[in-house]
Amino acid sequence: MFFLLSKLLVIFIYPITWIVFAFLLAIYCKNKKLQRRFLLTGFFLLLFFSLPFFQNSYARLWDITTKPDNKQYGAAIVLGGYGSEDRNGGGYFNGASDRFIQGTRLKISGKVKYLVFSGGNANVLLPKSFIESSWTAEVLKDFKVEPKDVLIEKESRNTLENALFTQRLLKANNVPPPYLLVTSAFHMRRSLLTFEKAGVEVIPYSCNYIAGHERLSIDSFLPNAETLSKWEKYIKELIGYIVYYLK
Known part of the structure; x- marks a missing residue:
C-alpha cells in the first residue's frame, strides 16, 4: 500500500x-x-x-558530496534507477547511468571486493516486465567483471526495500564491511537515512550531480x-x- x-x-x-x-x-x-x-x-x-x-x-x-579515502572496501552498493525498459522489453541506460559507471569503476580500480546491485522493477502496471539488476548482470559481462564478485538484489522497488533486501543479501553472503553506497547526490541523504535504519552502516559515494556544481553565471538568473x-x-x-x- x-x-x-x-x-x-x-x-x-x-x-x-x-x-x-x-x-x-x-x-x-x-x-x-x-x-x-x-x-x-x-x-x-x-x-x-x-x-x-x-x-x-x-x-x-x-x-552529500563526501568521498571516501583510498582504502579497500568490502562492497560498493549501487542503487538502481540508472536502467530503463525499452519498447522491446530490453534495457538501456538513462540519465542516472553515472551510478553504474562509478560503481563499476570502483570495482575495476580495485577499491571494492564486491559489487552489489540493488533494484528490481518499480513499474506499478508491469511489475515483472523488466528487472534492472538482472539486466545489469548481463551488461557487466562486457566489462570483464567476474560474476563471483557481483551480488544481485532484484526484488526491491524503492529505497526502503533497497536497504532491507541488501542487508539480507550482505549477511547471507558474509560480505564484511565497510561498504560504499553509490547513488545520485540528490538521492544520497534519504538513502543514508534508510540504510542506517535498516542496520547497514555505509559510507556515501555520491555521483550523478544534476545541480549545485555549476559556476555562477548570467544563465543562473534566466528561466x-x-x-x-x-x-x-x-x-x-x-x-x-x-x-x-x-x-
Whole structure:
C-alpha cells in the first residue's frame, strides 16, 4: 500500500502541478482580488522554480558530496534507477547511468571486493516486465567483471526495500564491511537515512550531480524549463526523507 500510494500521489508534489493549479484558479475565480492573487502566485512559483540560481543554492545545501579515502572496501552498493525498459522489453541506460559507471569503476580500480546491485522493477502496471539488476548482470559481462564478485538484489522497488533486501543479501553472503553506497547526490541523504535504519552502516559515494556544481553565471538568473524537472527530484527526496524518518 505504501509503495502504491507513493506512486499515485507523487504528481501532487511537483511544482508544475502547483503552478497550473494557481493559474486555473486565476482563470475561473470570479473574485477580482483573489484572481489577481492567484495570478501573482502562479507567476511567482513559475519564476522561482525555473531559475537555476535558487535550485543550485538548494542543491548545495541538500547534496552529500563526501568521498571516501583510498582504502579497500568490502562492497560498493549501487542503487538502481540508472536502467530503463525499452519498447522491446530490453534495457538501456538513462540519465542516472553515472551510478553504474562509478560503481563499476570502483570495482575495476580495485577499491571494492564486491559489487552489489540493488533494484528490481518499480513499474506499478508491469511489475515483472523488466528487472534492472538482472539486466545489469548481463551488461557487466562486457566489462570483464567476474560474476563471483557481483551480488544481485532484484526484488526491491524503492529505497526502503533497497536497504532491507541488501542487508539480507550482505549477511547471507558474509560480505564484511565497510561498504560504499553509490547513488545520485540528490538521492544520497534519504538513502543514508534508510540504510542506517535498516542496520547497514555505509559510507556515501555520491555521483550523478544534476545541480549545485555549476559556476555562477548570467544563465543562473534566466528561466530554464529543465530546472523545473530538477526541482521535482529534490522535492520528492525531501518529502521521502521526512516520511522515511517518521516511518
